[in-house]
Amino acid sequence: MSRFSIFSLARNAMSWHQNWPRQWRSPNPKPEYDVVIIGAGGHGLATAYYLAKEHGITNVAVIEKGWLGGGNTGRNTTIVRSNYLWDESGLFYENAMKLWENLSIELNYNVMFSQRGVMNLAHNLGDVRESVRRVNANNLNGIDAEWLNAEQVKEFCPIINISKDSRYPVMGATLQRRGGTARHDAVAWGYARGADEMGVDVIQNCEVQGMMIENGVVKGVRTSLGDIKAKKVAMACAGHTSVVADMAGIRLPIESHPLQALVSEPMKPVLDCVVMSNAVHVYVSQSDKGELVMGAGIDSYVGYSQRGSLHVIEDQLASAMELFPLFSRTRMMRSWGGIVDTCPDASPVIGKTPVKNLYVNAGWGTGGFKATPGAGWCYAHTIAKDEPHDLNAAFSIDRFISGALVDEHGAAGVAH
Amino acid sequence: MTEQFRTTQGSRVDRSKAINFTFNGKNYKGVEGDTLASALIANGVHLVGRSFKTHRPRGILTCGSEEPNAIIQLETGPRSEPNLRATQVELYEGLSAKSVNCWPSVNFDIAAVNAIAGRIFVAGFYYKTFMKPSSLWMTVWEPAIRRMAGLGVLPREKDPDTYDHMNEFCEVMVVGSGPAGLSAALAAGRTGARVVLCDEHPEFGGTLLNTKEIIDGKPAQEWVKTAVAELEAMDNVRLLKRANAFGYYDHNYITVHERRTDHFGPGAKPELTRQRIWHFRSKQVVLATGSHERPLVFADNDRPGTMLAAAGQTYANRYGALPGRRGVVFTNNDSAYSVAIDLVDAGMDIPTVVDLREVVDGDLPNTARKKGIEVITGSGIVATLGRKRVKGVEIATVSSDGSQVTGTKRKIDCDTILSSGGWSPAVHLFSQSIGKLRYDEEKVCFVPNVSSQNERTVGACKGSFDLQSALDEGAAAGAAAAKDTGFGKGKAPASPKALVVEEKPIKAYWVVPTDHPVGQGKRKHFVDFQHDVTAADIMLAAREGMHSVEHMKRYTTTGMATDQGKLSNVNGLAILSSQLEKAIPKVGTTTFRPPYTPVNFGALAGRGINGDLADPVRRTPMYSWHLENGATFEPVGQWQRAWYYPKAGEDMHAAVTRETAALRDGVGILDASTLGKIDIQGKDAAKFLNLIYTNAWLKLPVGMCRYGFMLKEDGMVFDDGVTSRLGENHFHMTTTTGGAAGVLDWLEEYLQTEWPDLEVYCTSVTEEWSTLSIGGPKARQLLEELAPDMDFSNENFPFMAWRDGVVAGVDARVFRISFTGDLSYEINVRNWHGLHLWKKCMELGEKYDITPYGTETMHVLRAEKGFVIVGQETDGTQTPQDLGMDWIVAKKKGDFVGRRSFIREDTARADRKQLVGLMTDNPKEVLTEGAQLTYERVNPTPAPMVGHVTSSYWSPNLDHSIAMALVKDGHNRMGQWIYAHDRGKVTKVKIVSPVFYDPKGERRDG
Amino acid sequence: MVDNFRNSIIADKAQAMINGSVSGENGVTLTEVPFLAQVNIRGNADDKKFVAGVKKVTGLKVPTDPNTYVTKGDLTVFWLGPNEWQLVGAVDAQADLIAKLREALDGLHVAIIDVSGNRTALDLSGAQARNVMKKSCRLDMDPQSFSVGQAVQTRVEKAPVLLQMLNDQPTYRMFVRPSFAEYLVDWLLDAMGEYHHSS
Amino acid sequence: MLYIKCPFCGDRDETEYHYGGEAHIARPENPDELTDAEWAEYVFMRTNTKGVHRERWVHSDGCRRWFNVARNTVTNEIVSVYKTGEKPDLPEASTSKPAPAKKTSAKKKEGA
Ligand SMILES: Cc1cc2nc3c(=O)[nH]c(=O)nc-3n(C[C@H](O)[C@H](O)[C@H](O)COP(=O)(O)OP(=O)(O)OC[C@H]3O[C@@H](n4cnc5c(N)ncnc54)[C@H](O)[C@@H]3O)c2cc1C
Ligand SMILES: NC(=O)c1ccc[n+]([C@@H]2O[C@H](COP(=O)([O-])OP(=O)(O)OC[C@H]3O[C@@H](n4cnc5c(N)ncnc54)[C@H](O)[C@@H]3O)[C@@H](O)[C@H]2O)c1
């Protein structure tokens, strides 16, 4: 693989860019692998990358029914932060954050991780209380977090309306300065390129349609391109986890829902940070190309349609206008949906399953993009060692039996 | 300035009505009926903008919403709007516009130096660089990229305009008003069905307004006129112009964005909403959305003066504006010959048509030849000359497979290039509704194949590119659609006869070669004009492994600009397909998404743009009194509750100190009307309560009340409240303010789905009652005055009892319950009596110095007593036991919702986080709510947190701060000292009972 | 008789409603009809005793067709659901009605609840009323779908209402929770603004 | 936005309803007899069907009745609406359904 840099760019420019190699191959599946990962989203690809890099396991296939990165990885609002409430989550996401901070260099792929600061607004006394609680929890966990009062909010983001007469007055916000956004596609591509280089087969347009299970042990997968044997199989298929788990006879505490996002036409920058408000269902940033990238709410019902309802967008924009009156004269350029896999406690599941050598990584719901490097890293450990890493031990399916949920509704909110 | 390029006759503009406008600071004249684009063209202005990345000069390319280049900023001040397409902006007197994304001016744009470094700026270059050192990314590179971002500028002021929404139902919705749409609307309208016809354009007629077709022997525009007149006369037909059908959603839900006033100029019609979103539920839909002409991808194909052929025809025919003096037409199909013919007729010099096909012998080419136009076959434009305007073209014969230039170059002088690469049906709405497409090899385009909803496509949208088919298919579909909704017999009315000119097949030709291999020299083949994506970029993406069309799109950003690929998508995927040597249908299209044409945020927000209309503010009957008496308010869900009532000069602290003292020493009054109230009756009512509350209800005597907890099945507390037995089979339940609606839905869910055999009816009576809580040692005295006929003695009206009576002259139900620990009564009267009772209390209570108090004081008072607030002490992870309230969990009554969860491993743990009180060493120090707790003072990071402060107040009655907290193993740690952390500050605190005040409950009875 | 202790929660909106109304042929008016007697009845329409009992008191058979109401004199019975009805009568009629209903339905599984204060009523009337409703409600308001004799529980924008088509003027009567009344009035007045100017 | 026919009131927009999750998960009669895992099955585990999904809705802003909807979760086509207590056999959804993956293991019974 050729290294990417300004020098290689200049060199290639001389030859009219004719000599760039493929960033990843399109291999045919081998009959057998040590590990088959189902789903080439950010999580699946990162898992493959760390399996190879950290654990030396390179006889790995990532099987993707569509195009790599085309699931939620390719349709999310790219907010990255680690300021979760509970220790289990805070430490998990902080580990991911640390990986983000070095990811471009690690992958030799500019994922444009932009630490422009993420603000979560508080609109009532309950929000304020919960925000302060979270800031304190973060600080004690070594995660950067600040509480801003309304005036400080305005200072940090001058276009926000903090009028007390507003329908949703801003009473303050938490701020994580290290939070920000990343270029979602580049994350998938960078991991794919990195994994491919170490020998991982990323097999696209190949759907897993069944599992081979003998005596409670997984032996491989049945795919649209034929059967593939595997010593271990790892699910990383987000919204489709229940469908794939069902092939192994496993039921999960997961429901899939449509979640929408939209972009405006590109404009000169007016918003240089990320603003989220769970109470009024607004989360928005402005990309380096100038579009406002906004997440809308989740549709209430189970859905696999990658589409959502307009009224969700209309309600959300009405709220957004109150916070950002100047958005009125811009235009929505495109809207789309993803299928998010939600868990009852708004926390993910990463760990072993009742079927031996079959692993699950799911339940990321509206917020798993930020976890991508960390989830891949922990999941790779779990698969390689057949036991969870300390950082993801709390996120086993068993917690639904024991009752040890990690309830992040407050911090996870509607979507982000 | 005069309009040098305005023709003298024909066209739909009114040359007698001049309109003054300015563009980039210069004054111009246009005429009525012009768009900004046509007026600029009439004035010979072609350079209207700069491209996104490399800031190359850009000219007007199209005449509709598909325009990628002519993007402008309209007006200045609060009504300024970024990124409008000049091709859609209707001219009005005084219009002022300027180019976007160029500095200092469109003529001299400094960022155009980008183009010089352009050899490095290929697709995806930014993924390959700017990585090291990482410190520079945030400080240098990203800010630099960001400075280049965006097209127009948002006004900073609040939008002075208004927007609204309309909800409509119809039998047949027709989108697009070309010949196909008009025929469909006529056929459906004549059946009497409710029909809607909408079109983005300011006039109905579609392409018939642009061309010179003949219908029934007369100019087609006469047919349009009669058709529109007939439709206008039908009561059952709604006609919407300037109306972009932007979304086709599930269940035949179509959304339309209508621009109602923009064409009058900003602020000209203040009484009208500026724009409107229509929500249509249509039983049947006819899509007659026409097609988009595709540009040919040839070397230097983005110089100003390059235009789509049909757009040039439209400017001449419809607007009387010639695209130039001398033009070369470049095509791979017959339709462009009618352009050449019309332009010659309009007075333009069209010396040549360059046709990529080797054999060209159709009727239209032959007519063109007869007009003296040279037709050069098997050839292409291989280079263009000029910089800010085309000066000429170089043409040569090219190989039929597109691989190379085969002949010698010949130069033709011209100022305009009119290119046509064929037509792409506008299948956007069809695809949004999940219709499946098929690739038509002969027509060289994707056409609708399988519908997924009640919808039909007709005319050019279906790939039927001739006028007669459009008319016939429209009529048939209109009639059939109406019939499917129960109107008419389904027989299409005979359609008028179009003059049909046979067209010969198009030849697919995706990239026209030039004198160097594509991408390996200075000439660029643009595919996405706004985003500067070239054929070479797409080829590079393919080489780098971006084989999916979706990867190619994202890597190169093809189709991601404001036109959403209306012109570029098919060319892009075709180039990818040839690069991969894969058939076009195997490569496929990217996903079509709403909106068809971008829609203003303000319009989508509708009247909700005014926040108070976006979300109701709910008010109690006493709200006006609170407001007049200086209350501050606290939002609780949609409700506004009085928070505290500061007197002159008081801050919250002072007000709350005064209010709490009043209640403990005298009498206080609180508006508690927002509590949820549910009437529950039926012979199984008590049994039902037993199932949904944790405690026992069968034996509660009539006349008495009881406090209860509700759990979700996971065993965690989700609502609480006092429920009173009104009769043997009749209860009155109260819920938290925020929980009211959810609790009722939830009760009904269990009743209707789990226990349908229980005879119980639940009905919301939340707002039947206004609720006033009157508490304090003097409450009884006041009550006795208010209700002289009632007996308030402890014996006859004990704690946790209720009585009916007349209070202040009106019927009331009085509950003796207390959330403060002091003697307290909750008086419920009809909603409409609430204000009266409140005022009466204030009047009679004056001598006791009655003090209204708000939610803040209520919180302090209840915290002094250790009473929990669901949502403050709880966050969905607490059992009643965690809250120290085992007593509320019945051990013997059997099952209730959530009970089974208690014995799970984690829930049964003895050292869960439990509710306790906290006392600071320093009595004056008030902890911060949300402070985190640790057992040890000094901690490593991450620190082992053992809980947090849920409530914390200054307690004037105790002259000491108090706090409640959830602490791991707290119940076993009474008396221990632990540490509270709030943003760096550490406070030592002692674990105590959460009941701080009157632990024996001696104040309860007054 | 209206006792003078009563206050409508939107009393202070009265002038705004007058100002916001548009007179004339093409107009639209908004008025409050406060304090109507309202009684919620739950019961089993298949039970003849129940039907007869209600009929005895009101002279009306409880409607079983969805989204309808029946009227006799001052009394209207609305269908709210398969086992739920709302009786609306003249101001102050509720006490008497409730007493009689309780007596007539004694022993049956019913609930008879005074909800006179639980909602107030707004009348939107005039030639433009239908357009105002179309701006506000996601139901088909055209006459072939919603006509006199029909009433639905639905939402007018974000306010839950019982919406009655009272007459062909058309007049729409909206029974709305008092806490939402001010919002609803503001919403409707805002929607009426357009007709105010263009008459 | 879905357009759902309440079995009592008729066609109404989605905004009048609340979604109530998967239908036909009966509450266990004797929770005490269940293992923790069986209880978790009832409280948390869901079929999350891709294809025709039977689910509960309540007509919150209308008649307040709970009822069932069988809806194709891919196309949103509503295959059937029926009252609580009923469970009709259903015709297949008419529009495109993704091929449900072949099952190699017996599917578990719903509920506990
Ligand atoms: C609109 C929206 C906004 C969001 N905003 C944010 C945000 O701001 N911040 C944040 O942190 N998170 C956000 N999220 C969530 C985030 O996108 C996801 O949690 C995360 O991307 C999940 O990554 P993944 O790799 O697990 O899943 P995916 O990227 O969805 O990958 C799963 C892959 O599995 C494949 N697959 C499924 N079934 C099969 C099969 N049978 N065979 C083969 N392959 C299969 C799929 O095709 C898919 O490519 C958002 C999500 C959405 C939809
Ligand atoms: N010679 C050729 O090859 C060729 C090719 C294409 C079209 N044509 C001609 O074009 C005509 C086709 O007639 P037609 O009626 O099918 O199409 P049309 O192009 O005449 O009309 C389509 C109309 O729909 C409008 N529209 C499209 N999408 C819309 C949306 N989402 N919302 C609102 N409006 C929308 C367009 O603005 C346009 O006015 C015929 O006269 C045919 O001869 C010829």
Ligand SMILES: Cc1cc2nc3c(=O)[nH]c(=O)nc-3n(C[C@H](O)[C@H](O)[C@H](O)COP(=O)(O)O)c2cc1C
């Ligand atoms: C962060 C982000 C930014 C995006 N910006 C744009 C954009 O500028 N232009 C555009 O057309 N689409 C943009 N998209 C949307 C994509 O085109 C696409 O709709 C999305 O990835 C979902 O894929 P699909 O629509 O192909 O299903 C963006 C998507 C994301 C996640």
Ligand SMILES: [Zn+2]
């Ligand atoms: Zn209903």
